[in-house]
Amino acid sequence: MSQTPKHSADAPVPTSTDVARLAGVSRATVSYVLNNTSAVRISEPTRRRVREAAEELGYVPHAAARSLRAGHSRMVLLPTAHVPVGPLYSRFLNEVQWALRALDYTVVQYGSLGLGADEAARAWAELRPVAVLSLGEIGLTPHGVRVLKRSGAKAVITLGPQRVEGAHALVMDQRAVGSAAAAHLLERGRRAIGVVVPAEPGLDLFSRPRLAGVRKAVARGGADARVEPLTMAYDEESAARLAADWRGLGLDAVYAYNDEYAQLLMRALQDAGVDVPGECAVVGADDLLLGKLLRPRLSTVHIELPTGREIAELVDRVVREPDGDVERHDLMAAHAVARESS
Amino acid sequence: MSQTPKHSADAPVPTSTDVARLAGVSRATVSYVLNNTSAVRISEPTRRRVREAAEELGYVPHAAARSLRAGHSRMVLLPTAHVPVGPLYSRFLNEVQWALRALDYTVVQYGSLGLGADEAARAWAELRPVAVLSLGEIGLTPHGVRVLKRSGAKAVITLGPQRVEGAHALVMDQRAVGSAAAAHLLERGRRAIGVVVPAEPGLDLFSRPRLAGVRKAVARGGADARVEPLTMAYDEESAARLAADWRGLGLDAVYAYNDEYAQLLMRALQDAGVDVPGECAVVGADDLLLGKLLRPRLSTVHIELPTGREIAELVDRVVREPDGDVERHDLMAAHAVARESS
DNA sequence: TTGAAAGCGGTACCAT
DNA sequence: ATGGTACCGCTTTCAA
Numbered sequence: 001m002s003q004t005p006k007h008s009a010d011a012p013v014p015t016s017t018d019v020a021r022l023a024g025v026s027r028a029t030v031s032y033v034l035n036n037t038s039a040v041r042i043s044e045p046t047r048r049r050v051r052e053a054a055e056e057l058g059y060v061p062h063a064a065a066r067s068l069r070a071g072h073s074r075m076v077l078l079p080t081a082h083v084p085v086g087p088l089y090s091r092f093l094n095e096v097q098w099a100l101r102a103l104d105y106t107v108v109q110y111g112s113l114g115l116g117a118d119e120a121a122r123a124w125a126e127l128r129p130v131a132v133l134s135l136g137e138i139g140l141t142p143h144g145v146r147v148l149k150r151s152g153a154k155a156v157i158t159l160g161p162q163r164v165e166g167a168h169a170l171v172m173d174q175r176a177v178g179s180a181a182a183a184h185l186l187e188r189g190r191r192a193i194g195v196v197v198p199a200e201p202g203l204d205l206f207s208r209p210r211l212a213g214v215r216k217a218v219a220r221g222g223a224d225a226r227v228e229p230l231t232m233a234y235d236e237e238s239a240a241r242l243a244a245d246w247r248g249l250g251l252d253a254v255y256a257y258n259d260e261y262a263q264l265l266m267r268a269l270q271d272a273g274v275d276v277p278g279e280c281a282v283v284g285a286d287d288l289l290l291g292k293l294l295r296p297r298l299s300t301v302h303i304e305l306p307t308g309r310e311i312a313e314l315v316d317r318v319v320r321e322p323d324g325d326v327e328r329h330d331l332m333a334a335h336a337v338a339r340e341s342s
Numbered sequence: 343m344s345q346t347p348k349h350s351a352d353a354p355v356p357t358s359t360d361v362a363r364l365a366g367v368s369r370a371t372v373s374y375v376l377n378n379t380s381a382v383r384i385s386e387p388t389r390r391r392v393r394e395a396a397e398e399l400g401y402v403p404h405a406a407a408r409s410l411r412a413g414h415s416r417m418v419l420l421p422t423a424h425v426p427v428g429p430l431y432s433r434f435l436n437e438v439q440w441a442l443r444a445l446d447y448t449v450v451q452y453g454s455l456g457l458g459a460d461e462a463a464r465a466w467a468e469l470r471p472v473a474v475l476s477l478g479e480i481g482l483t484p485h486g487v488r489v490l491k492r493s494g495a496k497a498v499i500t501l502g503p504q505r506v507e508g509a510h511a512l513v514m515d516q517r518a519v520g521s522a523a524a525a526h527l528l529e530r531g532r533r534a535i536g537v538v539v540p541a542e543p544g545l546d547l548f549s550r551p552r553l554a555g556v557r558k559a560v561a562r563g564g565a566d567a568r569v570e571p572l573t574m575a576y577d578e579e580s581a582a583r584l585a586a587d588w589r590g591l592g593l594d595a596v597y598a599y600n601d602e603y604a605q606l607l608m609r610a611l612q613d614a615g616v617d618v619p620g621e622c623a624v625v626g627a628d629d630l631l632l633g634k635l636l637r638p639r640l641s642t643v644h645i646e647l648p649t650g651r652e653i654a655e656l657v658d659r660v661v662r663e664p665d666g667d668v669e670r671h672d673l674m675a676a677h678a679v680a681r682e683s684s
Numbered sequence: 685t686t687g688a689a690a691g692c693g694g695t696a697c698c699a700t
Numbered sequence: 701a702t703g704g705t706a707c708c709g710c711t712t713t714c715a716a
Contacts, residue, residue: 013470062468064409065406065410108451109451110451113439115443150355151400151402293609
């Protein structure tokens, strides 16, 4: 059980010099062999000796030294969100990583929880990533973008609700989500629409445009309709409090930000004796599995994200051609999925 | 498509040499000033000039160069799971990152999706992290651990269901979860216990020990009781299929891996006309909020994870004292939370 | 076919 | 109080 530390503390890390010495060649040759440099012909016996030496020593090249010499790296840095995001989002994030690695990038997530936006940008810049891809919540300011570009980042790309000056923007207009929800509710004849706005900080980057989307749809679609923002935290107490006062609000529908908040609120409403959908329609968003499991089944807004491959290819394109003006909007399609709660 | 690079497309990245030149001092002085080196006294006017020059150029030090020179880094690498994990887990992961950064480590997540275990270890080793902290699903083999240690990692720590030779292990015995669930069910008089085993690959590292825990508790507690493993995927069809055959299985209880699977299965059972808990008790795990929202309210197993700070401090300790024999077990406390579904 | 050597961006020792 | 310089590990001309 208790292992005696072998050569633990200070076995020096093998370098290409060690490999060269063991193989009886120069460091240059080691480099040629291990990188399969095509411009140089090395005899097969030599190659074998080098490979065996590397293997025997457990040699692993030093990425920092390599990229220092090369003057660039292939690291793509993904700042990770400050807020726990939903399953929809994390699946997407996984896809993007996978696709980037398929393009031979080294993908690294950097959790900047607790750092200010510019502090964070500076920390990222120290790593000299070739690209920074900010998904979702944007921890980037125009100044941060400048710092990153100055430090050699070829691509600084944001994918989210709003654009940041200097960065390539993939604008996913979250208003479409709110609009889809509201249009659906109006069509169902609802006229007084509550909109849940999560109390959790950081989510407002999504919730505000979604609310705006509701307002837009209502302004366009229903002259006699009204919109009522409702702050709610993701916990039972907050939902219960909201539900307790429900009748006083005079609402006949609620768009609850996403499916998880919708589940929470719907339960609270039911517990308070409010009939769903009779008295009040409920719509979520994200089209999670859980919506189908609820009773009544939860109406939702299905969101169509770009695929990970598309994003990865965009990153690659911008890295190769940093001056192309890439700004695209409305990458996000949203449509209502009517089920039983509305 | 010939692009005319407008300006600054490839303005060279400022180095400490540039700062030195602009400030009219040597690179050494720049280094002293910017690092507040206490062993050396630099006059205040000089300090100011250096700082202003750095500011003006937007100078950001090159982490790779620094750690190359220093011979070590303060990077902690967190391999990210191959499987989407629950909210419980991601909260924990965030905590750990935060705590590590408070100890002045640079935390980096490395998504190794699609890499073999040893391939991944090698990729991590290239970054020369001072520590690797593998949470949850373990993508580490004894060989991978050796590679990492050889490459200079002072700490290779696994926190999960099983230990890996050579690594410091924080063994969280998942059997405790299954045992708690089973003990609870036996106590309630149940005798034929189904155990949901997720079909999703990668989750078996958790599900198998949990199943084993159920078996252990049953063997100890109920001579006349039996255990029935039930494979189920996280989708409606799979759950419906299982529920359709339910009566043929002759079970009066089910431990459904975790709350999310439990929700899915409970819904399917109810839809199939199986009364919960009358005909069949259902228990989940993780004690998520959603359990309280279901009807009947979902009984669950509450899992007590170590805090992020504890983990971070352990990492730090091992980094400073790599030879200390750190292997701890049962960091995970689990106890049943009886609600209405059992 | 292979080797010697320069240099990437910092840091720290040793002079001055 | 500062500057000169060697060196970290690796790649890549240029010579031999």
